[in-house]
Amino acid sequence: MKESKSSLGFDFIKGFIQENPTFALAIGMCPTLAVTTSVVNGFWMGIAVLFVLTFANVFVSLLRNFIPDEIRIPIFVILIATPVVIVELVMKAYLPAIYEVLGIFVPLIVVNCIIIARAEAFAYRNPVMNSLMDGLGIGAAFTVNLMIVGGIREFLGTGQIVFGSAAFPSVPFFEPAAVMLTPPGGFITLGILMALFNVTIGAKGKTND
Amino acid sequence: MDDKLLITPAPHISSVKTVRGIMLDVVISLLPATLAGIIIFGIRSLQLVLASVIAAVAAEAIYQKVAKKPVTVNDMSAVVTGLLLALTLPPDAPIWIPIIGSAFAIIVAKQIFGGLGTNFVNPALAGRAFIVAAWPLHMTQDWLNPMTHDAITGATPLAVFNNTGTTSLGVKDLLLGLRAGSLGETCIIALLAGGIYLIARDVIDWRIPVGYLGTLALGTWIFGSPNGFFQGDWLSGILLGGAVLGSIFMATDYVTSPVTPTGRFYMGVGAGIITLLIRVWGGYPEGVTYAILFMNLVTPLIDKYVVPKYYGYMHDIQARKAAAGGGTK
């Protein structure tokens, strides 16, 4: 296993561009679509993933020399499932409303491809600090993505963006399009955003030739 | 170049039909219904139609310009889309509704897939479904009374019919279109005239409208009455709502309907069944849009599995057997 020579800064920032999980790699689609009816939902979902991802990355990286190759996948699953359960319990206790809205997508973080992919592709073959930065970076990028999608859908769908107690006032003459909060709106918004990413940022920072 | 001879593959003669001509035929066939809509629901209808058509053509032209593709608005397909979308709108809908609907229809449902011939759902219906989901109140409440043109309160005749199985409207009113409803769906006579024109001009296949309306009539007769089976008012069932408009002008859209005659019949029957499902047991009073959209989705499957038996099919197996039995060529 070749150790990465990339800088910690790069490991953090790459998640936003070359390895942007949503727009460049197109993984973790289900939560990206399901919970992005508002910025707040997107934010908390993103934070949950960020935590799980960082936790899993760090532990996989720590244990990478002790995990036998053949059964690494089951071990990854355990290392991922544990923080997921923690997140679930914490959310249930402190953010019951959000937990209710996010529904089964919190436990489903367990099967989110982003996490197992990072564990396998990065943490399993990189030092702890790099893995930590990778987890934080990808997680942060994922959070930002969810908030962008959530923001667009929330604004177009309700006419305003509510975050905590603050709410952007609605624009005059604008009739919110309820469709943006429904699945069709979600799919189409994400599809268009991805296409836009492809022609702008993605075109510049292509990972593979 | 004209002094040189032209070489082209055979055949060297061609039918007079062109894509543009076909689209023009569709537009012509829609004119009676459009006119009827304008007469029945007032000049407001004309504004909606114009807004929709202009927006559709503009959307197509702008997209093609931006995407650096040849601008093909003169094939008239955008006009057809805009016109069809307008005819499905409530007559009192705000003017920006058809504009957004047409833009969505042309850009998202059609152009990004590569333009004419490559979209998999009927653009006009996708546009309509989109605005129904986006602004449901406008699309379900902005009705007008026929001839008096005042806003309507209470349920539409179709909603009443779905709940009670009866309608207070006579067949004559239904045929003339003197009822509340979408701009172009009410005047059945005008729609039928357009349909007959299209069938006579060999533009559409009769199997789709006949299969559709036949299935819907049969289903309405069986299930359409709250009093029991086989008592439904099947005639009102097909005349109320947009089934005639949809079956003649939308389900028959070439690009999104099967290419084989049998496949087209299945398309009609399938759309009829789903319309019935939504009308009788569903959450919406009208299911034509969704029924046709759903059949659009399964059209590739129909095309794949419903294919005509090729020439010589009957002998194919026999011939193979003979060949295996040592026969020579």
Place this chain on the structure above:
Amino acid sequence: MSIIAIIIGGVLVNNFIFMQYLGICPFIGVSQNLETAMGMSGAVVFVMTIASAVTAAFEQFVLARFGLEYLRTIAYILVIAAFVQLVEIFMKKTLPGLYKALGIYLPLITTNCAVLGVTMLNVRQGYGILMSTINGFAGALGWSLAIIIFAGIRERWQLMDIPPALEGFPLALISTGLMSLAFLGFVGLFKGLF
């Protein structure tokens, strides 16, 4: 009657793809041609149905009995993963024909969030073992319907000029959006029966 309602609800009304956002990754990934989509569908129906039954039983006889509901996530994923492996072994031995048709799709299913998702939904709905099984079966049918339709549509993409920016996922997502527009029509279907 409620069984029929659950099935129709799972297939048309609460379709996993178009309404619940479950199993999107394989839906887009494995829908490039009809045959693969059908193989995948068969495998999903098979696994989802039995996974629902097994997890419901596990819930009832282990987790609920010992008050370990908070371990549900971790327990389910283990149960499903192990179960899929078991099925694979069993199938290879006893049903080689079926294994050939479905076997290669089995590993893909463990991480299909629809499988874990449906078991979670079952618990939330408070379904017993029988209802869970039916719900899992219906959900899988709906997922299969979606992917088979989509594969049919996608097979035509090879005959189209798609703008490069839209190729792959973007166009797949927009298509899915348009498809779910059509499925919106089923919202409220058989409401009286639920």
Place this chain on the structure above:
Amino acid sequence: MITIKKVFGGVDVPGKKELSKDCPIEFAGIPGEVVLFLSQHTGAPSNPIVKPKDKVLRGQMIAEPQGTVSAALHAPTSGVIKAIEPRFHPVQARMADAIILQPDGEHVSDESVKPLASDLEDLTPEAIRTIARQMGLVGLGGAAFPTAVKLAPPENKPIDTYLLNGAECEPYLTADQRLMTEEAEKVIFGFRAFMKASGASRGIVCIEDNKPDSIEAMKRAIQPYSEIELAVLTSRYPRGGEKQLIQAVLGREVPPPPGLPLDVGVIVSNVGTAYAMAESILEGLPLIERIVTVTGEGVAKPSNFKALIGTPLSFLIDKAGGFNGTPRKVIMGGPMMGAALRDTNVPIVKGTSGILVFNVDQVVEEPILPCIRCGKCVDVCPMRIQPLWIAAYSERGLMEQAENARAMDCCECGACAFACPAKRPLVQWIKLAKAEITAMRRA
């Protein structure tokens, strides 16, 4: 009377036969140069047996068949062999070896050109087949399949019915119509020779109903022969396609390729071929001339010529009064299946039934638009395949899928492309696919 069965597909095409249908057959004359391709037929090219500078006489064999599926070639007139060199082959659309003959204008016949028999009773089936091979007979309907091969079906596939194809469903062309009207007796004589050679007990003459004069003439000619019947078909393209004819007249369907009509006990021959057979037996004249319709809005005086094989197009067009305006398209064959040529400096071959000249007004120059899946091509395809998909696969190079869509079944009749509102060159795409698939199979 024969009841005509329903046939799927086909298109109604403008007949345009009136341009030349009343013009009697005239001998076109001897051109300044005769170009005889070694490959004018299906199968192996013939093998030249003359050298440059050799003197040859009319009817003398100048190239012999090579292998079973091949045909002999004869000098159409007397003269000197100028060269054997590649020339542009109008049908194969590439350079191909040809014997160039410089006529001396004498038109002296070889001594072999003498009556072989006057009555069929004097000939055995084997003798008839030998004559067909010696005389270089090939199907004159277009495909140019060697007649001798066709007349010798394998023993396990007995022939019960022989169809004489006088449908001539291609628009514009009237060569067969004139031949049937003017030479009915000889055509039937040749037809009877075919029947005898193949062992068929029943013969049916098939004519489209837009040729009343031919029907009348043929009716009279078959009067004495109870085994020969007449089938009058409604005119619709491609009625005269071999497979469609069998389907319409007998209700049988030929198995898909490589199936042949003889798999269902039928042989089909063109009236022109029957006439050539009669000429071979009665006059000892090999296939050195044929009836060619020179027509189209672009020629001054549409005509039906008896022309020597190898006569340049320009010669025949001049005989027909030259161009009528500026030609835009010159087609060898009919408008549905013929080949457009880039100049008129090419010769006719054995399979050439017509020369068609169009001015700008008759030429379709619409842009090729995307397929709108109207399904018109599916509705008209006589082979009941779906041209739109095959063409689309071919366009994208997806040849395996094209093959699965039954590209090889295509009979290239052109009905689909005729009907296509988007003016897509469907047949060309399918032909390209067929070529690729054939190459793939060979590999």
Place this chain on the structure above:
Amino acid sequence: MLNAIIALGIAGLVFGAMLALAAEKFKVEQDPRMLEILNVLPGANCGACGFPGCSGLAEAIARGEAPANACVPGGKAAAEAISKIMNVDVAESMSEVAVVYCQGHEHNAEISAQYHGVTSCKGANMLGGHKSCAYGCLGFGDCVKACPFGAMYMSEEGLPVVIKEKCTGCGACAKACPRGIIDLVPPDKDVHILCRSFDKGPSVRKYCKVGCIACQLCVRSCPQEAISMDKGTLAKIDYSLCDNCGICATKCPTGAIRDESAVSREEVSA
């Protein structure tokens, strides 16, 4: 707490044992490269690649049916590792380059007809082509489309140009050309007779400014006697004898012979 540990522990043990057993029992003989690739793949089985799971993709890559970078979640690391596994001396395969044996673009060769149909060389060739020369380039770029390496482009005049540095000598273009005017030659050869017309001199002269008119000046001038006449009407170089001297190119009256080293020298000096 204790319950949890016991339950999970037991479950883990049972499942672990089961998985180990299964892994042991059903070890199937497979392409070793496939196993190697499978090892590098993330094992997420997410299906984003379009294949049924990671093993499906690994198999496809091993069989060469999928590109090395097909795994999206695996990212660059996986792609690099896989290409290393799959790397079968790609660098050394450039033993030949493609040469287009025609210079008859629209200014050089006469166009005798207008073509309207399937816009491809194959399509045009089916109808004999729109140029007078029945041997030369048709200019629709079938070869350019066939090139998997982007090593060809169409010049402004409508002739395909090979980018020598990118050409791998795979021969896809030669196969795509319906007129067979593209051939593979050793990359160190600079002098080529860029004409494939077997027509006689006078007719070539009529329709093409740069065609071989069979004057045989090159045959006589070649010190290596590497040039001979094919069928008497077309000069041809035997590359095994040619030493790139370029004398023939200077003698050719029509410019049908091209000396690339001379051309590049000119470009440098200019």
